[in-house]
Amino acid sequence: MRQLLITVFIFLLSSAGYCAPVFEILPLGVYGGLKDGNLSAYLLKTIESENYTALDSGTLVYGLLVAVDRQSVHNKNVEDLLQKYIPAYLISHAHLDHLMGLVMAQPELREQQTIMAREETMQALQKNIFNWSVWGNFGDAGETPHLNYQHYQTMPLLQWIAIPNTDMQVKVFPLNHGGMASSAFLIRYKTEYILYFGDTGADSIEKSTNIENIWKEISPLIINKQLHGIMLECSFLNSQPDNKLFGHLKPNLFMAELRQLAAMVNPLYLKNSLRGLPVVVTHVKPRLVDFSNAQQDTREQVINELSQQNDIGVKLIMPEQGVMLSL
Numbered sequence: 001m002r003q004l005l006i007t008v009f010i011f012l013l014s015s016a017g018y019c020a021p022v023f024e025i026l027p028l029g030v031y032g033g034l035k036d037g038n039l040s041a042y043l044l045k046t047i048e049s050e051n052y053t054a055l056d057s058g059t060l061v062y063g064l065l066v067a068v069d070r071q072s073v074h075n076k077n078v079e080d081l082l083q084k085y086i087p088a089y090l091i092s093h094a095h096l097d098h099l100m101g102l103v104m105a106q107p108e109l110r111e112q113q114t115i116m117a118r119e120e121t122m123q124a125l126q127k128n129i130f131n132w133s134v135w136g137n138f139g140d141a142g143e144t145p146h147l148n149y150q151h152y153q154t155m156p157l158l159q160w161i162a163i164p165n166t167d168m169q170v171k172v173f174p175l176n177h178g179g180m181a182s183s184a185f186l187i188r189y190k191t192e193y194i195l196y197f198g199d200t201g202a203d204s205i206e207k208s209t210n211i212e213n214i215w216k217e218i219s220p221l222i223i224n225k226q227l228h229g230i231m232l233e234c235s236f237l238n239s240q241p242d243n244k245l246f247g248h249l250k251p252n253l254f255m256a257e258l259r260q261l262a263a264m265v266n267p268l269y270l271k272n273s274l275r276g277l278p279v280v281v282t283h284v285k286p287r288l289v290d291f292s293n294a295q296q297d298t299r300e301q302v303i304n305e306l307s308q309q310n311d312i313g314v315k316l317i318m319p320e321q322g323v324m325l326s327l
């Protein structure tokens with residue numbers, strides 16, 4: 001009994017705080033639709049390095065302008081940021097709210113820059129967007145002619161690969177997004193990790209084990225205090241009917257998925273197993289009423305609903321465009 005109490009005490013102590021920050025996340029766009037100057041895009045780098053990888057690129061140059069304005073980019077200008085300090089773009093899936101900023105900026109990207117995605121997503125980009133019908137092909141594969149301004153790299157699933165010209169590696173996990181192939185990116189720097197989700201439905205609704213498989217991979221990292229945070233989408237409010245989620249999460253599904261993770265990390269102490277873990281809430285879909293009524297803010301309502309259901313003590317974070325997060 002005494003031994004058990006000591007074990008519990010040590011566990012509580014060790015879960016009280018989180019590890020010292022290793023990663024910097026610069027949100028360039030935080031919404032999952034409608035607000036076309038502020039769509040899913042996050043720059044990620046380690047504190048030690050100057051080079052970012054982009055995690056999706058719904059908004060790119062406009063987000064950089066906001067970041068420069070807010071002095072979140074260490075005195076760098078937009079031109080240098082775009083052409084020198086973002087050597088890699090990881091695209092989770094081919095929906096426009098994750099892609100438009102990159103498409104617009106693509107003629108300005110350079111040879112040493114790489115656009116990376118899993119096979120299905122890369123095919124969709126090359127066949128349906130960079131096809132000389134919707135847009136030019138500035139890359140080095142796909143529809144001819146290739147302008148070779150930058151490199152396309154198809155990423156294998158479930159294998160560690162280097163993110164070119166950064167100090168990070170990525171492992172891609174498949175996600176189900178209402179019948180469309182999407183991806184989660186587990187990013188590694190030395191022995192430290194951070195997890196980014198592209199758009200995803202809940203396992204229960206998608207009849208899938210994709211999220212469960214990711215939880216299996218990261219639960220040992222949480223136990224060992226190597227995971228610095230999770231970036232997970234929550235597109236809708238709880239009032240959104242399950243048959244109108246279109247492959248997305250809402251607060252009760254979001255928390256149900258995290259409870260599954262908590263149960264894997266420590267089934268005996270659910271309330272403490274994820275305590276303090278930073279969870280960045282991405283991809284809220286704004287509603288038109290948010291723009292016409294100053295009292296109305298869907299993102300605020302989403303965070304309220306999530307907080308009410310947060311019986312596992314995760315640290316919920318709402319990202320802001322151009323405001324750096326250290327995790």
Ligand SMILES: [Zn+2]
Nearest residue numbers: 032095097199
């Ligand atoms: Zn989206």
Ligand SMILES: [Zn+2]
Nearest residue numbers: 093095177199
């Ligand atoms: Zn999507």
